[in-house]
Amino acid sequence: MSAPRQDAISGTRPASRRRVRRRDVAMKALAYIVLCIIGLAMGIPLAWMISTSLKDPAQVVVASGKWVPTEQVVSRYGPEFAARVGGREIRGAEIGRSPRGMQLRVLAPARLAGETVTVPVDKARPVERVHLEWRNYVDAWKAIKVDSAFRGLLRNADAFLVFYINSIIVAVSVTLGQVATSSLAAYAFARLRFPGRDKLFLGYLATLMVPGVITMIPVYILLSRLHLTDSYWALILPAMFSAYGTFMLRQFFLSLPRELEDAALIDGASLFGIYWNVIMPLSKPALAALTTFVFLHSWNDFMWPLIVIDSLNLKTLPIGLAHFQGPYLTEWNLLMAASVIVMVPVLIVFIAGQRYFVRGIILSGLKA
Amino acid sequence: MTRRSPSEPEAALPSNAGRRDSGASNIGPSRPPRRRWRRYLSSYAFLAPNFLGFLVFTLLPVAAAFVLSFTEWDILSRPRFLGLHNFDQLLLFHREGSRLVPNDPSFWKYLWNTVFLMFGIPLSVLGSLFCALLLNQRLRGVVFFRTLFFLPAICSAVAVTLLWKWMFQEDYGLLNTWLRDIGIAHPPRWLVTTAWAKPAFIIMSLWMTIGGYNCILYLAGLQNIPTELYEAADMDGANAWHKLRYVTWPLLSPTTFFIVTMAIISGFQGGFIAAYMMTGGGPAGATTTIMLYIYQNAFQWFQMGYAAAIACVLFALIFGFTLVNWRLSQRMVHYQ
Numbered sequence: 292m293s294a295p296r297q298d299a300i301s302g303t304r305p306a307s308r309r310r311v312r313r314r315d316v317a318m319k320a321l322a323y324i325v326l327c328i329i330g331l332a333m334g335i336p337l338a339w340m341i342s343t344s345l346k347d348p349a350q351v352v353v354a355s356g357k358w359v360p361t362e363q364v365v366s367r368y369g370p371e372f373a374a375r376v377g378g379r380e381i382r383g384a385e386i387g388r389s390p391r392g393m394q395l396r397v398l399a400p401a402r403l404a405g406e407t408v409t410v411p412v413d414k415a416r417p418v419e420r421v422h423l424e425w426r427n428y429v430d431a432w433k434a435i436k437v438d439s440a441f442r443g444l445l446r447n448a449d450a451f452l453v454f455y456i457n458s459i460i461v462a463v464s465v466t467l468g469q470v471a472t473s474s475l476a477a478y479a480f481a482r483l484r485f486p487g488r489d490k491l492f493l494g495y496l497a498t499l500m501v502p503g504v505i506t507m508i509p510v511y512i513l514l515s516r517l518h519l520t521d522s523y524w525a526l527i528l529p530a531m532f533s534a535y536g537t538f539m540l541r542q543f544f545l546s547l548p549r550e551l552e553d554a555a556l557i558d559g560a561s562l563f564g565i566y567w568n569v570i571m572p573l574s575k576p577a578l579a580a581l582t583t584f585v586f587l588h589s590w591n592d593f594m595w596p597l598i599v600i601d602s603l604n605l606k607t608l609p610i611g612l613a614h615f616q617g618p619y620l621t622e623w624n625l626l627m628a629a630s631v632i633v634m635v636p637v638l639i640v641f642i643a644g645q646r647y648f649v650r651g652i653i654l655s656g657l658k659a
Numbered sequence: 660m661t662r663r664s665p666s667e668p669e670a671a672l673p674s675n676a677g678r679r680d681s682g683a684s685n686i687g688p689s690r691p692p693r694r695r696w697r698r699y700l701s702s703y704a705f706l707a708p709n710f711l712g713f714l715v716f717t718l719l720p721v722a723a724a725f726v727l728s729f730t731e732w733d734i735l736s737r738p739r740f741l742g743l744h745n746f747d748q749l750l751l752f753h754r755e756g757s758r759l760v761p762n763d764p765s766f767w768k769y770l771w772n773t774v775f776l777m778f779g780i781p782l783s784v785l786g787s788l789f790c791a792l793l794l795n796q797r798l799r800g801v802v803f804f805r806t807l808f809f810l811p812a813i814c815s816a817v818a819v820t821l822l823w824k825w826m827f828q829e830d831y832g833l834l835n836t837w838l839r840d841i842g843i844a845h846p847p848r849w850l851v852t853t854a855w856a857k858p859a860f861i862i863m864s865l866w867m868t869i870g871g872y873n874c875i876l877y878l879a880g881l882q883n884i885p886t887e888l889y890e891a892a893d894m895d896g897a898n899a900w901h902k903l904r905y906v907t908w909p910l911l912s913p914t915t916f917f918i919v920t921m922a923i924i925s926g927f928q929g930g931f932i933a934a935y936m937m938t939g940g941g942p943a944g945a946t947t948t949i950m951l952y953i954y955q956n957a958f959q960w961f962q963m964g965y966a967a968a969i970a971c972v973l974f975a976l977i978f979g980f981t982l983v984n985w986r987l988s989q990r991m992v993h994y995q
Contacts, residue, residue, distance in 0.1 A: 322796050326804050329790060333807055333870055337814075339833050340822045355831035356840070476709035485702040491710075498717050502977055504928050504950065504970045508957050509720035509727065512734065532712025562701055591815045593932050594950075598958055609817040613936060616821065623825050630818035641813045645806065652872050653879040 344627035345423040351624045362422035368396050371418040374410040382418060383408065427628040434619065434629075437604045440523075451632060453604055454611035460523060461607055462589040465530045469585050470578060473536030478566045480537065481544035482552070492541075495534045511598055525599035526607070530589060536581050539654055543577035544570060580651030583644040590637055608633045727967035734961060745968035765944065765952065766969065772857065773948040777926040779861035784918055786869035788911070791877030792903075805878075808870025816867075820936040823863040824850065827937075850938055853945040860933050860946060873918045880914035881907070912992045920984050927977050949973055 338358070343351060346360040354360070364371040368384035372395060375381075381403065383395030392411040397403045435450035445453065479485070480492050510529050514520045519528070547570065555565050571578070593609045600606055606614060612633050619625050641648060728745055732738035749766055752759040761767050794805050811819060826832050827849035838846035849859040884907065892902050930948035934940045940947035940955075949969065957966035 319796075319798065322793055322798060326793055326798075326801075329793070329870070330804055330807050333811060333866070336822055336826055336833070336866065337810065339826070343825065352831050356833065356836040472709040472712060475705045479702050479705035483698075483702040483705065485699045488702075491706075494718070495713070498713075498721070500924075500978070500981065501717070501721055502924060502928055502974055504953060505724045505974050506717055506720035507953075508963055508967050508970060509723035510716055511957070512723075512727075512963065513715070513720070515734065528712075529716045532709050532716060534713060534717065537709060562705070566705070587813065591817075593817055594954070597935075598954070609815055612815070612817050612821070616936065623828075623831075626821055627825065630815075630821050633818045634814050637813060637815060638810070641809075642806070649875055652875045 340627050340630060343623055344427055344631050345425070346427075346624050347422070347424045348622060348624060351622075359421055360423060361419040363417045364420050366398060368398075371398065372410075372415040373418050374415045376408055376410060381408065385415075388412070424624065427624050428632065431615075431625045431628040431632065434625065435603070435615065440602070440604045450603065450611065450615075451608075451629070454606055454608045457523075457605060457611075458590060458607040461526045462586050464523075464527045465589040466582055466586045468527065468531030469533055469536050470581055472532055473581070474540050474571065474574070474578065475566070476537045477540035477544055478570055480541045482570075483562070495537060498534050499538060507595070507598070514599065520599045521601045521605060523605070526596055530592075530595075533585075536585065539581060540574070540577055543574055543654065547573050576647065576650060577654060579644070579647040580654055583640065583648045584651045587637060587640065587648075590640075724967050724970060727964055728971045729968075730964040732963045734963060738964070741964065745965050746972070748965070749968055749972060765947075766949075768944060769947045769949050769952045772944075772946060773927060773930065773950075775857050776860055776864070776930050776948065777923070779864055780919070780922045780926055782861075783865055783868045784873060784915065784922065786865065787871075787873035787918070788877050788915075790870050790874045791881055792907075794874070794878055795881045805870075808874060810870075811867045812871025816932045817936060819867060820863070820933050823859075823866075823933075824937045827859050827863075851942055853942055856938060856942060856945045860930065860937075863933065864929075873922075876914055876918060877911065880911045884910045909993045912988075913994055916984070916988045916992045920981055923980050923984065924977055927973055927980070 342358050342360065343355075346354070347362070350357070350360055350362075366384045368386055370385050371382060372385055372393065373380065373382045374395065379400075381395070381397055382399040383397040385393055386396045386407070387394045389409060392409045393415050394407055394409050395415070397406050397408060432451045433449050436447050437450045437453050439445035439448055439453045439456065445456075480488065480495075511520070514525050514529075519525050551569050551573070552565050555569050560568065590607075591609060592607075593613075596607050596610045597613070600610060603614065612629055615629050616626060619629075727738075729741060729743070730738040731741050731745075748762045750762075752761050754760075790808055794801055794808070826834055829835055829846075829848040829851060832849070834849070835846040847855040847859075849855045888906050888910070889902055892906055897905070928950050930946070931950040931954065934946045934948055934951045935954075938946045940951050953966050953969050953973070956962045956969065
């Protein structure tokens with residue numbers, strides 16, 4: 292909401308202006324505090340995911356609430372402990388135990404180095420240092436082996452590499468296909484006149500309301516009749532045509548000025564020439580929005596790949612991760628590492644295309 | 660593509676240029692019919708790729724789903740026509756002793772689960788509005804917070820559900836570690852008890868949705884409200900609450916309507932990934948939603964006909980609720 296502007300309008304007394312300003316500062320501080328609280332609520336689970344993914348298996352359970360994974364320092368002589376002896380802080384390596392306590396070979400301070408002291412076991416604190424188990428990522432990546440779907444290429448490859456390749460193939464094809472078919476159809480709906488246009492468009496609009504669950508089963512049966520299930524085609528074909536993309540682009544095309552097209556017509560351009568050289572360049576924002584939208588949707592899609600794909604080497608990342616969960620259920624550090632592996636590219640796409648993405652949400656949500 | 664020949668009268672252009680819905684390239688009634696049909700053909704060529712896909716993967720399947728719902732079919736053998744039997748089985752009750760028992764008790768139970776999970780929608784919508792109001796302040800660093808709030812919505816849902824499975828883990832999960840730290844000796848055993856599994860699902864979906872798409876939609880709505888309205892309210896001595904209640908909220912009502920409609924539509928189809936990944940629908944079916952039930956029927960038990968019947972019922976429910984929502988909105992939504 293806009294800041295109170297009484298002072299500017301009616302020239303109120305300085306005292307009340309100061310009060311207003313003080314209240315403004317207080318409101319701002321409050322807003323920051325609330326933003327930080329919500330930000331923490333959003334960020335903590337993600338941070339904990341990264342933290343878990345960097346712990347060694349023993350720490351995952353024992354120190355589950357700890358944020359920065361650590362390990363005990365082990366010196367040449369044995370694991371290191373710190374303790375207070377006679378009011379002085381010492382650090383030493385455990386060299387044995389006796390009934391009176393833990394025997395430490397002193398490492399610091401240097402004045403006492405090499406001497407042996409005995410401290411009660413409950414007074415000795417292990418000396419720890421930060422230890423990030425990056426190997427988890429390697430282990431998760433290499434955990435499953437599979438022959439890729441390309442005969443002869445990538446035999447016995449790391450499964451996550453194959454999942455990545457599959458996801459990229461599917462998401463890129465779906466995005467290109469959907470942007471191409473939708474923009475062509477949207478151009479026809481927005482600019483050309485032909486019999487049945489408005490009725491057809493109404494049909495498109497109506498199916499926007501049909502939930503995906505209704506078409507899922509017949510499309511699966513159709514694909515299985517055509518022997519296309521368990522192939523890239525099953526993932527790509529049905530997702531390439533969308534009423535939604537057509538609708539969104541049509542609305543955008545309608546908002547474009549016609550003068551350029553008319554000029555191109557006078558210059559003798561073909562319809563396709565106008566579509567390609569005039570409409571498409573002018574529609575970059577909408578196309579970028581649709582692209583990010585479709586790409587992310589395809590990348591994260593779970594249920595459809597789960598239904599149509601059986602072979603391990605055709606799985607995309609989300610269902611690959613679900614497959615990974617099976618045998619590694621208890622190893623949370625590996626599971627979290629795998630989850631981070633799956634998330635990273637999406638985060639990069641999002642942060643790079645954030646502007647377009649936000650615009651895409653707005654284009655799709657508000658009546659144009 | 661046909662080229663416009665130089666001999667064609669260009670005088671037709673200016674009259675077209677001003678009209679929004681007529682094609683710039685269309686041909687007036689004076690054109691010879693053959694040419695017109697060539698124009699139409701090229702229009703259909705633009706439409707064809709999308710329309711064919713749309714026909715094969717949307718229109719026909721919708722029709723097929725209705726036909727399927729009257730059959731029994733395991734894909735392998737021939738389909739058997741059952742008439743209304745699937746719907747009988749799904750929706751009707753029979754007498755068992757003195758009381759009425761549903762023919763398919765699972766369906767009603769899973770429908771209730773689905774509806775229960777939708778109780779999170781009002782919280783989620785209000786939460787999104789609250790976030791949007793905060794993010795709409797002119798504060799430094801607000802873009803950072805917007806990105807942070809949005810992150811959960813963008814992350815792969817499978818990865819997010821795995822993360823929350825670990826958050827909710829009864830012994831070592833972060834939530835219970837904290838609850839024990841603040842002195843609750845026996846924190847809820849989230850995902851393994853019937854009482855807590857559904858609330859756990861709601862908590863997770865709140866985390867995923869509050870700062871996400873809806874928040875961005877609200878933010879866009881807020882930025883569309885003319886500042887003069889607030890200035891006028893200031894002149895009238897309105898306080899912050901008045902401005903929110905009598906300016907912001909009514910002017911955001913189209914956005915709210917859109918968000919609630921979409922949330923209901925996806926709510927009825929929701930809970931699949933969470934149930935599949937976190938609980939397998941358990942404990943004792945407490946987290947099985949209609950969507951998971953359809954999946955099980957179709958792709959685990961190969962009862963395509965029955966699954967299609969459930970999908971049709973779900974469609975009818977969604978349609979009905981959207982209609983009611985739309986009727987209500989006629990009275991409550993305020994367009995500028």
